[in-house]
Amino acid sequence: MLLAGKGHHVRLWAREPEIVNSIQKHKKNSVYLSDLTLPENITSSGELGEVIRGSGLVVFATPSHTIRSMAEKVRPLLEGNERIVSVAKGIEMDTFLTMSQVLTEVLDGVIEEDHIGVLSGPSHAEEVSRGMPTTVVASSTSRNTAVFIQQTFMTPQFRVYINRDIVGVEVSGAVKNILAIAAGIADGADLGDNAKAALITRGLTEIRRLGITLGASQDTFSGLTGIGDLIVTCTSQHSRNRNVGYRIGKGEKLDDIITSMDMVAEGVKTTKSVYEWSRILNVTMPITEKVYQVLFEDVSPQDAVYELMTREPKEEVIF
Ligand SMILES: NC(=O)c1ccc[n+]([C@@H]2O[C@H](COP(=O)([O-])OP(=O)(O)OC[C@H]3O[C@@H](n4cnc5c(N)ncnc54)[C@H](O)[C@@H]3O)[C@@H](O)[C@H]2O)c1
Numbered sequence: 052m053l054l055a056g057k058g059h060h061v062r063l064w065a066r067e068p069e070i071v072n073s074i075q076k077h078k079k080n081s082v083y084l085s086d087l088t089l090p091e092n093i094t095s096s097g098e099l100g101e102v103i104r105g106s107g108l109v110v111f112a113t114p115s116h117t118i119r120s121m122a123e124k125v126r127p128l129l130e131g132n133e134r135i136v137s138v139a140k141g142i143e144m145d146t147f148l149t150m151s152q153v154l155t156e157v158l159d160g161v162i163e164e165d166h167i168g169v170l171s172g173p174s175h176a177e178e179v180s181r182g183m184p185t186t187v188v189a190s191s192t193s194r195n196t197a198v199f200i201q202q203t204f205m206t207p208q209f210r211v212y213i214n215r216d217i218v219g220v221e222v223s224g225a226v227k228n229i230l231a232i233a234a235g236i237a238d239g240a241d242l243g244d245n246a247k248a249a250l251i252t253r254g255l256t257e258i259r260r261l262g263i264t265l266g267a268s269q270d271t272f273s274g275l276t277g278i279g280d281l282i283v284t285c286t287s288q289h290s291r292n293r294n295v296g297y298r299i300g301k302g303e304k305l306d307d308i309i310t311s312m313d314m315v316a317e318g319v320k321t322t323k324s325v326y327e328w329s330r331i332l333n334v335t336m337p338i339t340e341k342v343y344q345v346l347f348e349d350v351s352p353q354d355a356v357y358e359l360m361t362r363e364p365k366e367e368v369i370f
C-alpha cells in the first residue's frame with residue numbers, strides 16, 4: 052500500500068492461490084486485509100518469476116523461518132543489480148543468523164552484501180496499510196542502501212530513520228517477540244500493570260545484553276527498533292505474539308493456539324533459537340528462559356513468575 056501510494060508498480064507474490072485470485076479479480080487480500088481495497092498498481096501472481104524479473108527492489112515479507120527457502124527460490128531469478136530488503140523479524144534456528152545474514156549467505160555470488168538491508172520498527176501492518184502515523188528504521192552495512200530504503204519508503208505517514216547498526220536493529224526486532232509473549236502471558240494471567248512494566252524494562256536489558264555481546268551499539272536499544280518495537284508488541288491488540296502469550300496466560304495449550312491461527316507468531320520459534328543461543332554465548336536472559344520453559348517444558352506461568360521474582364537479589368545493572 053505504501054509503495055503503491057508512492058507510484059511504484061508493486062508485484063505481490065503469495066503462496067495462497069485464493070489471495071492471488073482475489074487481488075487479481077477484486078483488488079482485495081481476502082485473507083489478511085479483507086476490508087481494504089488495493090490500488091490498481093498492486094498486482095499479484097503465484098509465479099515468482101513474474102514478480103521478481105525486472106524488479107529494482109525485492110522485499111522479503113514472509114515469516115522469518117521461511118526466508119532461507121524463499122531466498123533459495125528467488126536467487127535464480129535475480130539479475131544481480133536489485134536491492135533486497137527484509138522486513139522479517141527472527142533469528143534462524145541452529146545457525147543463529149539474522150534475516151539479512153541469511154539473505155547475504157543464500158544470495159552470495161548474485162547480490163553484493165551492500166545491496167541488502169532491513170526495514171524494522173514498531174509497525175503493525177493493520178495500521179501502516181491504513182496510513183496511520185508510523186516511524187521505523189532502515190539499516191544496511193552500506194549507507195547508500197540504507198538511504199535508498201529510507202527514500203523509497205518514506206511518506207508523510209511513514210517516517211524512516213537510518214541506523215547503521217544492523218545487528219542491533221535485527222536482534223532487537225527478533226527478541227522483542229519473545230518478550231511480547233511474556234507480556235501477553237502476564238495480561239492473560241491478570242498479573243497487573245506493574246508486572247508488565249517490569250517485563251518490558253527487564254526484557255530490554257536482555258535484548259541489550261545479547262545485542263552488545265554480538266557487537267551492537269548501545270544507542271540502538273533506546274531507539275525505534277529497541278524500546279519502540281518492544282512497547283508496541285508488548286501492548287498492541289494487533290500483536291500475534293502478545294496474543295499467543297495472552298491465551299497461554301488464560302490456560303490454553305500452545306499446540307491448540309498455533310493450530311487455531313492463520314498467521315505466524317514468530318516469537319515461538321525465536322524463543323527456541325535465542326534461548327539456545329544465549330546458553331552458547333553465556334548471556335543471562337532469565338525472562339527468555341522462563342518463556343522457553345512455559346512454552347516447551349510445561350512450566351506453569353505462575354511457577355515461572357515465582358522463579359523470576361525469587362532469583363538472588365541483585366543490583367540493577369544494565370549490562
Ligand atoms: N504483520 C505485521 O504487522 C508486521 C510488521 C512488521 C514486520 N513484520 C514481519 O514481516 C514478516 C511477515 O509477517 P506477516 O505478518 O505478513 O506474516 P503472516 O503470518 O501474515 O504471513 C505472511 C505470508 O507469508 C506466507 N507464508 C507463510 N509460510 C510460508 C512459507 N513457508 N513459504 C512462503 N510463504 C509463507 C503466508 O501464507 C502469508 O501469505 C514477519 O517476519 C514479521 O515479523 C510483520
Ligand SMILES: O=P(O)(O)OC[C@H](O)CO
Pocket residue numbers: 140172173174175228231280283284289290291292293315316317
Ligand atoms: O504481530 P507481531 O507480534 O508479529 O508484531 C508485528 C510487528 O513486529 C510489530 O512491529
